[in-house]
Amino acid sequence: MSLKDVVSDDRPIKASFEFFPPKTAEMEEQLWRAVKRLEPLAPAFVSVTYGAGGSTRDRTHATVKRIVEETSLRPAAHLTCVAATRSEIDDVVRGYWQAGVRHVVALRGDMPEAGASYAAHPQGYASTPELIEGIRAIAPFIVSVSCYPERHPDSPSLEHDIALLKRKVEAGASRAIGQFCFDSDAVARLRDAAAKAAISVPIIPGLMPSTNFKGVARMAARCGASIPAWLSQLYDGLDNDLESRRIVASAVLAEQVQELHAHGFDQFHFYTLNQADLTYATCRILGLVPKDLS
Ligand code: FAD
Numbered sequence: 001m002s003l004k005d006v007v008s009d010d011r012p013i014k015a016s017f018e019f020f021p022p023k024t025a026e027m028e029e030q031l032w033r034a035v036k037r038l039e040p041l042a043p044a045f046v047s048v049t050y051g052a053g054g055s056t057r058d059r060t061h062a063t064v065k066r067i068v069e070e071t072s073l074r075p076a077a078h079l080t081c082v083a084a085t086r087s088e089i090d091d092v093v094r095g096y097w098q099a100g101v102r103h104v105v106a107l108r109g110d111m112p113e114a115g116a117s118y119a120a121h122p123q124g125y126a127s128t129p130e131l132i133e134g135i136r137a138i139a140p141f142i143v144s145v146s147c148y149p150e151r152h153p154d155s156p157s158l159e160h161d162i163a164l165l166k167r168k169v170e171a172g173a174s175r176a177i178g179q180f181c182f183d184s185d186a187v188a189r190l191r192d193a194a195a196k197a198a199i200s201v202p203i204i205p206g207l208m209p210s211t212n213f214k215g216v217a218r219m220a221a222r223c224g225a226s227i228p229a230w231l232s233q234l235y236d237g238l239d240n241d242l243e244s245r246r247i248v249a250s251a252v253l254a255e256q257v258q259e260l261h262a263h264g265f266d267q268f269h270f271y272t273l274n275q276a277d278l279t280y281a282t283c284r285i286l287g288l289v290p291k292d293l294s
Pocket of ligand 1: 048049050051052053078079080105106107108109110118119120126127128129145146147152154155156160161164177178179180206223
């Protein structure tokens with residue numbers, strides 16, 4: 001499928017954008033520049049992450065609240081099971097609802113200490129399906145969850161991941177967002193395996209629009225995503241050449257959305273890292289046209 005085919009295809013495309021809550025005034029400005037630039041693309045939703053161990057609890061809340069109050073966007077607030085009792089997590093959920101948030105991305109999460117094995121809090125939600133049930137018992141939130149085209153590092157097999165995804169859906173999840181993955185065939189295989197297991201919710205591929213290849217490689221090593229040799233080769237020797245990295249990153253994204261679109265995917269989730277340019281350009285490549293918000 002060529003770019004011409006993607007743009008002229010009449011299957012409607014939907015995008016969603018992930019942001020993280022800013023730590024400083026400067027980062028806050030950067031986030032809002034990105035939000036404002038991407039808002040006219042009318043995403044299905046935007047999501048705001050929750051720091052490991054709940055470290056961004058207040059900042060995540062403040063960010064989704066501001067999105068509700070100051071934009072036309074529908075925010076989803078991430079939430080993890082880690083390092084908190086059920087009642088503390090329930091308070092966060094009620095706070096989201098009171099702030100006008102109607103969508104939660106429910107996750108197990110990781111321990112606050114980098115590399116530590118996961119251990120459920122003794123008075124907490126032990127797993128994502130339990131967390132989803134807790135959220136849905138509080139209010140009729142839309143719940144999204146994660147999925148892993150290349151297997152979660154703690155999971156013994158893809159089959160285990162699929163069985164867990166099924167339990168998340170049975171608990172009330174209505175969408176699964178993929179970990180970023182540069183192998184479009186693996187994303188399609190996960191979708192097909194989910195369909196075979198009678199999981200009917202959409203699987204949304206996660207895309208990593210970053211020019212910081214070294215940073216992406218570090219993230220990939222932590223979350224079990226692979227970096228193919230051809231991709232490393234494309235960035236080889238470009239550490240001090242941002243302009244070329246930008247062009248390479250755009251070409252890689254353009255090819256990946258063409259491949260995924262040819263595999264039948266119509267929805268895409270962008271891990272924006274609070275930067276809009278590559279995400280904006282890729283959405284234009286998918287044929288999205290900005291709306292006039294005035
Ligand atoms: P799940 O898919 O629920 O489980 C992953 C694996 O852990 C499975 O193999 C499961 O069997 C195993 N497992 C589950 N419960 C236990 C248990 N009690 N003991 C041992 N093993 C268990 N992280 C953040 O900190 N904040 C975020 O905002 C955030 N957003 C994310 C958004 C997306 C779309 C994705 C893909 C990931 C995100 N992450 C985030 C990362 C995520 O928290 C980690 O990948 C984490 O290791 C797993 O969480 P999960 O919900 O994907 O786990």
